Amino acid sequence: MAASSRALVLDLYRAMLRESKHFSAYNYRMYAIRRIRDAFRENKNVKDPVEIQALVNKAKRPWNHFSTGPHWSTVFDRQAGH
Amino acid sequence: MNTILVHSESSISAFERPHRIVLLGAGKKPGIWAVTDPRTQSASSWSTGRFLWSSLLQSSGPAVSGVACLDRCPHSVGTDVMHLFLCLQQVASLIGADPREIIFTSGATESNNIAVKGVARFYRSRKKHLITTQTEHKCVLDSCRSLEAEGFKVTYLPVQKSGIIDLQELEAAIQPDTSLVSVMTVNNEIGVKQPIAEIGRICSSKKVYFHTDAAQAVGKIPLDVNDMKIDLMSISGHKIYGPKGVGAIYIRRRPRVRVEALQSGGGQERGLRSGTVPTPLVVGMGAACEVAQQEMEYDHERISKLAERLTQKIMKSLPDVVMNGDPEQHYPGCINLSFAYVEGESLLMALKDVALSSGSACTSASLEPSYVLRAIGTDEDLAHSSIRFGIGRFTTEEEVDFTVEKCIHHVKRLREMSPLWEMVQDGIDLKSIKWTQH
Numbered sequence: 001m002a003a004s005s006r007a008l009v010l011d012l013y014r015a016m017l018r019e020s021k022h023f024s025a026y027n028y029r030m031y032a033i034r035r036i037r038d039a040f041r042e043n044k045n046v047k048d049p050v051e052i053q054a055l056v057n058k059a060k061r062p063w064n065h066f067s068t069g070p071h072w073s074t075v076f077d078r079q080a081g082h
Numbered sequence: 083m084n085t086i087l088v089h090s091e092s093s094i095s096a097f098e099r100p101h102r103i104v105l106l107g108a109g110k111k112p113g114i115w116a117v118t119d120p121r122t123q124s125a126s127s128w129s130t131g132r133f134l135w136s137s138l139l140q141s142s143g144p145a146v147s148g149v150a151c152l153d154r155c156p157h158s159v160g161t162d163v164m165h166l167f168l169c170l171q172q173v174a175s176l177i178g179a180d181p182r183e184i185i186f187t188s189g190a191t192e193s194n195n196i197a198v199k200g201v202a203r204f205y206r207s208r209k210k211h212l213i214t215t216q217t218e219h220k221c222v223l224d225s226c227r228s229l230e231a232e233g234f235k236v237t238y239l240p241v242q243k244s245g246i247i248d249l250q251e252l253e254a255a256i257q258p259d260t261s262l263v264s265v266m267t268v269n270n271e272i273g274v275k276q277p278i279a280e281i282g283r284i285c286s287s288k289k290v291y292f293h294t295d296a297a298q299a300v301g302k303i304p305l306d307v308n309d310m311k312i313d314l315m316s317i318s319g320h321k322i323y324g325p326k327g328v329g330a331i332y333i334r335r336r337p338r339v340r341v342e343a344l345q346s347g348g349g350q351e352r353g354l355r356s357g358t359v360p361t362p363l364v365v366g367m368g369a370a371c372e373v374a375q376q377e378m379e380y381d382h383e384r385i386s387k388l389a390e391r392l393t394q395k396i397m398k399s400l401p402d403v404v405m406n407g408d409p410e411q412h413y414p415g416c417i418n419l420s421f422a423y424v425e426g427e428s429l430l431m432a433l434k435d436v437a438l439s440s441g442s443a444c445t446s447a448s449l450e451p452s453y454v455l456r457a458i459g460t461d462e463d464l465a466h467s468s469i470r471f472g473i474g475r476f477t478t479e480e481e482v483d484f485t486v487e488k489c490i491h492h493v494k495r496l497r498e499m500s501p502l503w504e505m506v507q508d509g510i511d512l513k514s515i516k517w518t519q520h
Contacts (some may be wrong), residue, residue: 027476038380 005052012059013040123379162361166428169368172294173330176371177296178306179317185331185351186364190297192344193316193331194264196355197293198340201262201314202234209261214275215239215247216457217269219295226264244408245274245458262291267299271454271470272407273416276302282311291339297321301374302382302413307332313339319363323475324370328363331355381475382414388473388482389414395486400493402506404464406455417471418455423503424496426466432492433469433485437478 008052013036039059046052083377170181193284202212214226227237237255239247247265256263256357263285265276278294285292296305297318307315312332333339333354347356374381397403402422421429455465469489473482497503502512 027478030478031476035380 005049008058009040009052012056016059094425120431129359141164149292158505165361165368166359168503169364169371171191172368172372173317174332176301176305176375177317177332178308179238179332180335183332183335185333185355186359186367187329187355188327188360189323189329190219190295190316190318191329192355193318193329194219194221194293194295195225196331196341196344197314197316197333198222198262198264198500199229200344200354201291201293201339202229203232204340204342205261206234209259211235211237211257211260212262212264213239213252213260213290214235214264215241215266217241217245217271217274217454218266219270219297222264222266222295241457243459244411245269245272245406245454246276246408246411249277249280249284252281253288256284256288256290260288260290262293264293264295266295267305267414268296268303268416269407269454271300272418272458273298273413274358275299275409275411275413277411278305278312279310285313286311298413298416301371301378302415304378307334319367319370322367322370322374326362327367328360329368330367377475385475385477388477388479389417391479392471392473392482392486393417393419395483396489399490404460406458406460406468415473417473418468419471420455420460420464420468420492422464422467423500424467424493425500426468428496429467429469429492432496433489455520456477 016036020052023029023032170184173184174181177218214222230236239251241247265281267278268275282292291313293314294312295316297316298321300317313334315332317330320326342356343354345356350356404420406418
């Protein structure tokens with residue numbers, strides 16, 4: 001159980017970092033990569049499976065509660081005037 | 083969910099049939115009501131908003147806050163209201179308020195106008211005096227100026243060298259006919275934090291309403307309207323990384339703050355701000371508030387580190403650099419530095435190129451010497467050569483380093499060319515020079 005959840009979390013981490021590279025705006029891209037890395041590192045010693053699941057759900061949550069639009073990584077591309 | 087059939091009394095939109103009213107949320111006093119009109123689904127000619135009059139539902143019982151329902155394909159009326167309800171909660175929880183106390187506006191400027199003019203005008207028969215500071219945002223100062231033309235008296239409190247107001251002066255300035263004190267939480271030019279909790283305490287003890295323009299502070303420093311005894315607060319959407327063109331105003335309900343509406347119309351937002359609520363912008367702001375609440379600690383720590391890095395590097399490499407504003411009571415994300423013996427405009431031109439190329443998130447430089455710097459007593463020449471560095475959630479270390487490098491380079495270059503700098507190096511006191519015309 002613990003091993004598979006670890007693998008799942010690592011998969012999620014890698015997937016999120018991969019998606020973050022698609023932000024075309026430099027600032028948002030760097031922020032996403034940095035924040036994801038810091039958040040996962042901060043919680044790396046969490047042992048309680050319920051808490052782990054809650055954190056995973058929080059990570060998977062879309063940007064807003066009513067997302068019917070494009071993929072979240074492209075949300076800011078139109079505003080990327082930098 | 084209870085369902086009630088009610089007849090509309092509205093005269094503007096000709097409702098003939100009874101409407102089904104859906105109660106959202108359990109309990110005796112629902113916060114928001116939604117109106118679903120059976121006709122909405124078919125006709126697309128109803129392109130304008132459908133209004134929900136609070137009087138309509140007051141006649142049916144429970145107290146209600148008026149809500150504008152947007153009728154827009156493909157969303158049904160109910161969805162928009164749910165969006166708004168959630169956004170009210172998101173904004174309110176960020177400042178410790180009740181969702182019913184939040185009203186959406188077009189931005190902090192409008193919120194400031196509503197707060198200052200609305201409160202002053204409502205109590206105009208009994209109270210004719212307002213207090214604000216000299217370092218407030220232009221919209222507050224301009225609102226006060228227009229109120230002076232209407233016959234109000236306004237006291238513009240001076241600030242100390244640190245940028246913070248003197249609390250004794252504030253207390254002395256409060257008169258029996260003062261209706262409002264308006265002091266911004268974090269100054270947008272020098273980043274100084276005013277002692278809001280103390281000001282709130284003074285104002286509530288003297289029974290004067292306290293308004294704060296918290297556009298730069300919301301979501302960045304912890305704020306609680308009840309702990310700090312704030313009666314009105316202006317919130318800006320785009321300052322917390324939300325969309326532009328939306329803001330909010332917090333207006334206390336207990337004890338109730340009465341405000342005269344600036345904008346007449348359909349009676350939306352408790353009659354205080356008529357006009358269709360811009361749902362897409364409000365959803366964005368709500369999401370931004372929620373994110374800001376979660377990220378506040380992380381952002382603050384990071385921004386403090388970057389700000390420290392920036393100031394340390396610049397001050398280590400360059401002499402005669404002055405930081406404007408109190409170093410302790412200071413929000414780290416807004417740093418205002420004055421570079422002595424440097425021609426302000428040329429430094430600005432040089433750094434303007436930098437800001438454009440490295441990403442405008444980092445540096446924001448304004449041209450004319452601002453009234454804020456004058457208010458804190460900065461000399462004319464230092465005021466001209468001041469630059470404001472803005473560091474935010476998305477600023478990277480590389481950007482900070484790049485800006486620091488360019489800044490040091492250009493300041494050194496300009497000082498080489500400056501005759502004033504030469505004289506200072508030779509030990510001449512500039513104040514003793516008698517400049518002649520020829």
